[in-house]
Amino acid sequence: MRWLPAVVAGAAASLPVASLAFAQAIPERPEELRFAPSVFEPPRISGLRFELGNGLPVYVVADRGLPLVDIVLVLPVGDRDEEPGEEGLASMTAAMARRGGAGDLGPEALDDEIDALGARIESRSSWARTVLVLDSGSEALDRGLELLASVVFEPRFDEERLAQARENLRVSLLARADDPRSVLDREWLRLVHGPESPRSRQLTEGSVAALERDALARFHRRHWRPEGAVIAASGDVEVEELVARLDELFGGWSAPSPEADRKTEVSAEEVSAEEEATDGASDVGAASPGWWIIDRPGAQAAVAIGHRGAVFDSWDHPDRWALMLLTELLDGPGTVSRLRSRLQLEEGLTYRVLTYFDLDVAPVAPAAVGPPGRSTGEFRVFLETAPESAAAAAAVVLEELVRLRRDDVPEAEMATARRSLLSRLPLLFDRAESIAGRYTEDELLGRPHEYWSTYRQRLLAVSAVDVRRAARRFLDTGGVALLVVGDGNAVRGGGGFEELRRALGPPRAVDR
Template identity: 25%
Template sequence: MARTVLPGGLRVVTEHVAGARSAAVGLWVDIGSRDEPGFDPAARGAAHFLEHLLFKGTARRSAREIAEEIDAVGGDLNAFTSKEHTCFYAHVLDSDLALAVDVVCDVVLGGVMDPADVEVERDVVLSEIAGRDDDPEDLLADDFDDLLLGDHPLGGPVVGSEESVGDMTRDVLARFHGAHYVPSRSVLAVAGNVAHADVLEAVAAAFAHRLSGDPAAAAARPDAPAVVRAPADRLSVREDDTEQAHLMLGVPSIRRGDPRWEAQLVLSTVLGGGTSSRLFQEVRERRGLAYSVYSSATGYSDLGVLNVYVGCAPERLGTAAGVLRTQLAELAEHGITAAELTRAQGQLRGEYVLGLEDTPSRMSWLGRRELDGPAAALDLDEALARVRAVTVDEVAAIASELFATPVTAAVVGPYADVDDLPDEVREVGE
């Protein structure tokens, strides 16, 4: 890997991937939905709105020209927004590296945000929100985060709400963009058949006039509480006429970059990370209660969330919830076995390596590492070594710490209120 910090603070990180014939270019901005409330209460959903709006045209290109230039070389151009990061990326042939750098940076830094385009994209984003509302798992995840995280900046959906997006003004979007979408909060990550010097040349040729200025000029991310206070209510239900009942329960956990992060990943893997996991074997294979059951560990810069999900027939929800809570209690009391540790370590190592077999994945690894900072900026060998170093006792200590605390649960399904839920679910809030 090679790294250069340019005047104005833009960080450029590259990796040459032997045998590749493509280049993946991503402009990562250290901005996400968690930054919106502290900037302006009216900005909920602004980062995601801008993900759409910035493709509508720049001072140099119309939206059609942006699309045509990438299509003409058989490339892919897209973006995504998370709670802490936004990434605009292109995947092209290696010979089209300079074009990809030019287009991606032009879109992010040079978007004109025409008022007419704001109205067009408002309807697109509202349609996306409506589509999310048709997906009970998406609704469940948002409800769970709202309940668990409360008024923490990480609470609230990335896409905003119908109300916030409906009221979003061009002024709010422009101010949010001007404050945050600047070189000093950005990382240009490139992976593939590339040379670092060629990437620097492409950046300089396209945007030298935007790479100057004060690296400290961008608005800083406001401090947030490192610990989520216990919610007053630990159980929510959303009535939805679904064939299945959907349950998510979990606890605040370890932040990304914590030295215990890999041990927490092992814990989540043992619990519900694959077909040999405890939840899959007990809920699906042994009892046939559900088709889908899993756990996940999500890490943010200052905290984490560990949760489990199950989707099943409404009449089986109580039994499934009882199994989930029993498994959490078993892990809290007894930890994991040496055989489970070995399997989970092998599974995680395989996921790490196999997940980095293509240039877009390598680019994402580079960008996330750079934004995460020194504590989490591991190369692949270091990450694999940390997984191998996890011990049974470390996992047991984390399980005891996390699952000894009260869990929070959210339900989406054919239930009018909490009183309609099975006793095993209602006990969460008692």
């Protein structure tokens, strides 16, 4: 049954054989191949957006290719809405809404029903979002939607399951130093945003113990509200039928407690008012700049270097586009980018580098969280390498940042980075689920849909001068934090140490 030898040769005849009478010569080099121009146009938004009775927006993209449906409800709620001492509350509320039973169904009965449909319902939260996903076969959609609504509106937060989850969380607190990467992630946020920033808050034994049923129910009542929520639907659906059904289930949803205070409006990444910024952009220096080290034995060192992300007052801000290109130049996928060429191809120092630069737009102010004018996002270059190469690798990164501030990028390199960025555009819209997801994200971020139709034009307009200007403004080489988690002696004895010490000062131990 599972072994079907030699099926291929016999089946070959089933295809029309293309004529080879005009067999073309193969060009010497790939650059000689000529292609039809490929200009990707993002799919139009018209006809995809609906509103339920209460104004809740729904994006629906039908695709009948497979009998699968995805329904995603996104609420603009997350860790950022926790008060000090409530660390973990948003995530636990999201997790237990699914795992602790809902409506008439206890936890086991709910699991049984969902699994019997062959469906999945998951609920989780992050810094600024809570996401509930129903993923089901189309024939099970109707019941799946009822269960999803039940999870959203009537979670039971079963005491016993909650106690187990609390216990698991407490144990994982004890084990969180096991993985050097998670150690780095945690301490890095404190260095970049400062110990007082909500981004740096960590679970504690106390905050875990406080995750009781009442606290979850209160958080749910207060923050799981229709305002700002969006639904994305995709897959094998009858559009009108689905919208009608969603309206029955979610169209009457209204906030139970008007006093509930959501801290911010629509911006995905929490940002605050820009008190002094005059050029429509924020400051980026790390809260604790310099070189930091967490001494820890191991074959591999984890390295992060960077500072805060940038915040702009408009999606059109030219520096924002320039920074997108700059990030691509530095570490776009493919080995043509600068960090990969140097760290991987030339020096073989690392298996991979990961760079990201949060470029947020905050049209809405003010917010109560974080120091003024500062992003809660990051610019970060992360890599892993042998401890004795850690300083050398970090020095290469720093050197490349300095170079971007100092020299204009050659036009050929600019062109490659533009093409490379543009080439990923289709991937953002490659199937129904991503199209619905993309437009839902627009709604949540307050990003105009036209952003996508002008994307190409805007990227093509970025010049080397723009990149250098943005680098000088937003790559704060004097304000970077460098954190190395690894064997301190090996790091100090390795190559690049002196060079790095001169640039950033001697490494200091992180006070944990």
